[in-house]
Amino acid sequence: MSKYDLSFQPPLMNAAGTLGFAPGRRAALDWTQFGAFITNPISLEPRAPAQERNCLTFPGGFLLRTGFPNPGLRQVLRRYALRWARSPLSVIVHLLVQRSEDLPWQVRLLEAAEGVTGVELGLPPDVDPETAQSWVSAAAGELPLIVRVPMERALALAPVVMDAGAAAVSLGAPRGALSAPNGKFQEGRLYGPAVFPLALHTARRLSQMKLPVIGAGGVYHPAQVEAMLAAGAIAVQLDAVLWRGGLPSPENPLR
Amino acid sequence: MSVYVGRITEVCLDSLGKLQVRIACPSGAIPGAGQYLRAWVPGDEQQALPLCLFPAEMQENGFLAAPPAPANWLPGMRLQLYGPLGAGFHIAPGVRRLALAAFGETPSRLLPLIPIALAQQADVTLFSELNPALLPPSVEVSSLNDLPEAIRWADFLALDITPQILPTLRQRLGLKANEPLSLKAQALVNAVMPCAGVAECGVCAIPARRGWKLACLDGPVFDLADLEW
Numbered sequence: 061m062s063k064y065d066l067s068f069q070p071p072l073m074n075a076a077g078t079l080g081f082a083p084g085r086r087a088a089l090d091w092t093q094f095g096a097f098i099t100n101p102i103s104l105e106p107r108a109p110a111q112e113r114n115c116l117t118f119p120g121g122f123l124l125r126t127g128f129p130n131p132g133l134r135q136v137l138r139r140y141a142l143r144w145a146r147s148p149l150s151v152i153v154h155l156l157v158q159r160s161e162d163l164p165w166q167v168r169l170l171e172a173a174e175g176v177t178g179v180e181l182g183l184p185p186d187v188d189p190e191t192a193q194s195w196v197s198a199a200a201g202e203l204p205l206i207v208r209v210p211m212e213r214a215l216a217l218a219p220v221v222m223d224a225g226a227a228a229v230s231l232g233a234p235r236g237a238l239s240a241p242n243g244k245f246q247e248g249r250l251y252g253p254a255v256f257p258l259a260l261h262t263a264r265r266l267s268q269m270k271l272p273v274i275g276a277g278g279v280y281h282p283a284q285v286e287a288m289l290a291a292g293a294i295a296v297q298l299d300a301v302l303w304r305g306g307l308p309s310p311e312n313p314l315r
Numbered sequence: 316m317s318v319y320v321g322r323i324t325e326v327c328l329d330s331l332g333k334l335q336v337r338i339a340c341p342s343g344a345i346p347g348a349g350q351y352l353r354a355w356v357p358g359d360e361q362q363a364l365p366l367c368l369f370p371a372e373m374q375e376n377g378f379l380a381a382p383p384a385p386a387n388w389l390p391g392m393r394l395q396l397y398g399p400l401g402a403g404f405h406i407a408p409g410v411r412r413l414a415l416a417a418f419g420e421t422p423s424r425l426l427p428l429i430p431i432a433l434a435q436q437a438d439v440t441l442f443s444e445l446n447p448a449l450l451p452p453s454v455e456v457s458s459l460n461d462l463p464e465a466i467r468w469a470d471f472l473a474l475d476i477t478p479q480i481l482p483t484l485r486q487r488l489g490l491k492a493n494e495p496l497s498l499k500a501q502a503l504v505n506a507v508m509p510c511a512g513v514a515e516c517g518v519c520a521i522p523a524r525r526g527w528k529l530a531c532l533d534g535p536v537f538d539l540a541d542l543e544w
Contacts, residue, residue, distance in 0.1 A: 080515045087513045088318050088397055100515065109520035109527060115509040121363050124509065129517035129527070252363030280360045303510050304355040304365045305318070305395060 066178070066204045066227045066272065068095030068295040072285065075230075075276050075297040076101050076154035076180060076208065077128065081136055082143040083151075089306045095295060096150040099136075101182050103156040104166060106132040114246050116238045121252020121278070122300070123238050128156060133166060137173060144175035152178040152206065155199070160191075163198040171202050180206040181226075185213075185235050189220045196224035208232045211277060214262050218271050230274035230297060231262055251300045253280050260287055267292025282307050319344035321354070321394040324377065326384065330447050333382035333421060338368070340377050344396050346370050348427035349403035349503045349536035352396045353511040356388070365397075367508050371423035381423035400512060401535050404428055404473055404501055410437050414469035416462055417443040418476045418487075419505050425475050429454055440465060463489025472500040474539070478521055478530075481544045500539040506530040 073096040079087055083097045110127025117123075130136065133155075144151040153170050157163065163181075170176045181199050183192055192207075199205055204227040209217040211234040218229045233249035240246040259277025266273040275293035279285055280301045288296045301307060321340035329335050346352055346369065355365040362385065372379040406413065406428060413432040415425045422443040432439045433451060440455040441447075442462050450456065457465070466472060466488055476484065481504070490496065506519035512531040519530035522543040528534065 077516060078510070078514050080513070109517040113518050113520065115364075115507045115518050117364065120361065122509065124516070124518065126517040129520060253360045254363075280363075300363055300509075303353075303513050304362075305397070308358065 066206070066294065070095045071289060071293075071295040073152070073274075073295060073297055074098055074302055075233075075299040076182065077126070078299045078302050081130075082140045083147050083149055087302055087306075089302065091149060093306070094149055096152050096177070097147065098152045098180055098297070099140075099154050100130060101128040101154045101156045102130050102133050102136050103128070104133050104158055104162050106130065106135065107156075112246065114240060114248065116240060116246055116248075118238060118254075120254030121250055123236055123246065123248040123250055124233075125246060125248030130156075133169065137169065141173050141175075144173060147175050150177040151175050152180050154180040154182055154208070156182050157184070157195050157199075160195055160198045163195060164201070167199050167201040167203065176203065178204045178206060178227075180208055180230060182208045182232065183210065183217065183221075185210045185232075187217070189217060192217055193220050193224040196221045196226050200225040204228075206230050206274065210235070211259060211262055215265055215269075218266050218273070219269065222271055228272040228274055228294060229266065231259055231276040233277060233299070234258060251278070253278050256280070256284055260284075260291055263288055263293045264291035280307070282309065317343065317397075319396040321377070321396045323388055323390050323392045323394065326388060326390055329382055329421070329423065330449070331382075331421065331445050334384045334386065334388075335371065335380055335382040335423070336384040336388055337379045338377050338394065338396075340394075340396055342375070344398065345373055345378050346399035347403040348431065349424070349501075350399040350401050351508075351511075351535065352398035353400060354394050354396050356392055357395050359387075361387075364509050365511060367511055368396075369424045371426050373427060382421055397511075401531065402533065402537075404503070404536050406431055406435075406471060406473070407499075408435055410435065410471040412469045412471070413437050413439045414462075414465040414472045415439065415441045415443075416459060416465075416472065416474045417441070417445065418459065418474070418480045421445065422447055422475065424503055424505070425473055428473055440469070459487065462487060466496065466498060470498055472496075472498055472539075474500065474502040475505060476502050477505050481521070481542065484544045496539065501536050502539050502542065503536045504530050504534055504542075506535070508535070
């Protein structure tokens with residue numbers, strides 16, 4: 061990926077929140093399969109883990125609630141800027157929006173960080189179109205801006221954020237609810253192979269609307285990457301499959 | 316830590332009726348007491364997440380994993396293993412009276428400490444409401460209600476707890492508010508670890524004396540003195 065455009069070669073990357081803050085060895089992945097690296101979601105101020113953090117499984121997937129804990133943008137830059145600069149992969153920093161007025165200088169900080177080639181803006185699940193539009197305008201800068209829209213609201217939000225200056229949209233994990241063992245309802249993000257049909261449908265519809273979309277959700281097999289690309293996605297983000305070593309391949313069928 | 320291929324050699328029920336598996340693997344893959352492996356069956360897309368496997372018993376060519384095992388794991392299946400991961404227990408050579416306390420659904424994760432302790436001529440008592448079979452005869456088993464007495468007898472306490480137990484631990488140990496624990500203690504915090512350290516996702520975050528610690532990376536065995544409890 062070059063600094064000012066959005067072409068990914070190979071057209072594969074991780075989804076925010078799946079591989080930490082910098083490419084590393086813990087995941088035991090073949091990084092040559094990736095066209096970019098997306099950081100964990102980063103807020104301006106430090107964020108503690110969610111009080112009711114949890115991971116609940118269901119057939120075909122799991123529900124995750126974390127609160128996106130992170131040490132805050134300044135601390136992340138202190139800890140990881142050097143690794144981003146040395147990374148053989150393009151690094152795209154995922155920003156969690158808290159206040160619109162903070163976005164311009166957050167983006168300027170990232171523009172000055174070597175190795176950062178893009179920004180992905182994570183929209184909260186309940187954002188309204190007007191607010192989304194103002195956030196995207198505020199985050200517009202030199203770096204290409206990907207906007208992660210909630211999957212279940214992507215068809216409504218994607219045209220708005222593209223008009224506001226986004227270079228592409230990516231699909232955030234859909235939300236759901238399960239009954240936890242303690243009997244309480246637990247809400248969170250949904251991952252796993254069961255999500256794939258919804259993700260493919262959404263990517264296909266956005267592509268039919270001539271919007272550049274990075275497909276994501278439930279991709280566990282190379283054939284699903286191919287299906288996303290055939291549906292018109294410009295690239296594909298992998299999520300929880302990366303926690304089990306990545307996609308199976310002819311060279312490594314054991315994944 | 317590295318990537319290994321393992322094979323399920325036996326599926327059995329433990330004495331408490333929980334499914335567990337014996338795994339053959341290279342010696343480098345065998346986790347130490349309290350450590351874990353990230354494991355999955357290649358091609359099994361129904362298992363969306365890897366499993367964190369803890370050892371219950373080590374052997375020369377593999378280990379018996381602490382329960383529970385997935386119901387669809389069968390003898391002969393190949394497993395992809397990654398690890399060993401995390402910080403395990405460390406029992407100093409001078410320990411002579413070891414108390415093991417299992418608050419979870421199985422005491423299995425503490426059992427690898429028994430041969431280590433017996434090899435250094437330590438006395439061992441297991442505090443648990445669940446009595447595992449085939450313990451060495453020299454190991455006493457007692458109720459968790461007896462723990463307050465145990466911490467006056469033991470010189471090392473190894474715990475298996477969930478994060479939910481931590482706020483009540485002081486009471487369970489019979490300690491008054493702010494009363495310090497008079498012996499060295501380590502706790503295996505049995506938190507859900509979906510990413511097993513790959514993402515620092517935060518689900519397994521444990522409140523610590525200074526901020527938060529992740530069970531997957533900083534633990535899962537912690538010095539109790541480092542945790543907020």
